[in-house]
Amino acid sequence: MDRELLHTIAKDYNGNPIHINNAIKGIKYFCPGCNDEFVLRKSGKTGKGSRRAHFAHKNLTPNCTTEGYLHSSFKILLLDRISSSLKNKLPIDIYWDCIYCKKEHHTNMLIGVCSVEKEYDMKTCRPDIALLNEKGFIAIVIEIIVSHYPEDNALSFYRTNNIPLINITLNPLDPIKELENIDAKIRRPTSVDFLSKMTCPSYRPYLAQRQRPRLFLRFDPMEAARRKVAWERRRFRF
Ligand SMILES: [Zn+2]
Numbered sequence: 001m002d003r004e005l006l007h008t009i010a011k012d013y014n015g016n017p018i019h020i021n022n023a024i025k026g027i028k029y030f031c032p033g034c035n036d037e038f039v040l041r042k043s044g045k046t047g048k049g050s051r052r053a054h055f056a057h058k059n060l061t062p063n064c065t066t067e068g069y070l071h072s073s074f075k076i077l078l079l080d081r082i083s084s085s086l087k088n089k090l091p092i093d094i095y096w097d098c099i100y101c102k103k104e105h106h107t108n109m110l111i112g113v114c115s116v117e118k119e120y121d122m123k124t125c126r127p128d129i130a131l132l133n134e135k136g137f138i139a140i141v142i143e144i145i146v147s148h149y150p151e152d153n154a155l156s157f158y159r160t161n162n163i164p165l166i167n168i169t170l171n172p173l174d175p176i177k178e179l180e181n182i183d184a185k186i187r188r189p190t191s192v193d194f195l196s197k198m199t200c201p202s203y204r205p206y207l208a209q210r211q212r213p214r215l216f217l218r219f220d221p222m223e224a225a226r227r228k229v230a231w232e233r234r235r236f237r238f
């Protein structure tokens with residue numbers, strides 16, 4: 001890992017995210033990416049030459065990547081945000097450009113949601129975060145993308161089962177800024193699919209369009225002549 005990365009997020013013994021500003025001396029913190037112990041670096045000095053307070057790996061050669069750290073840190077921050085909104089019955093409003101009607105939609109993504117799970121085992125796949133309704137069924141899945149896109153089999157599973165998918169892409173070149181921007185990142189996810197089935201006036205027409213047989217997609221004179229002959233033969237049978 002880049003030795004200069006000044007980690008601002010750690011997790012405590014319970015797996016909860018802790019921002020460097022809330023870290024307390026004497027308590028153990030761990031790296032969300034590799035689970036190694038972190039040490040607190042608060043110089044106390046200010047002004048020129050002093051570095052911002054941060055967490056650093058206790059092990060000088062950690063088996064940790066910036067991508068892994070960013071992915072896991074964002075995931076525990078998002079999980080924490082969703083859990084506390086659910087507990088306090090607060091909405092989380094999201095906005096996105098619809099792929100069906102090309103207009104902007106918005107919704108509270110916690111409508112009908114009762115609980116949140118990390119790496120929920122769906123047999124075929126394991127989304128980063130799953131929102132469940134009161135019956136324990138999946139309401140929404142959230143994928144956090146740093147360097148790996150969700151597997152194709154996961155995407156087709158979501159699509160076949162009409163499971164709304166929210167993708168949030170993070171830039172590994174600026175991990176600290178991405179982690180500070182969590183509210184904006186949730187408010188405007190990178191892409192949203194199938195949530196449109198609740199909100200989009202074009203979604204049902206789109207589905208109907210997709211399911212209609214495409215007989216005259218391309219005009220083929222040979223095919224048209226063959227059809228005409230077949231049709232006339234059929235007509236003469238009556
Ligand atoms: Zn680490």
Ligand SMILES: [Zn+2]
Binds near residue numbers: 098202
């Ligand atoms: Zn739409």
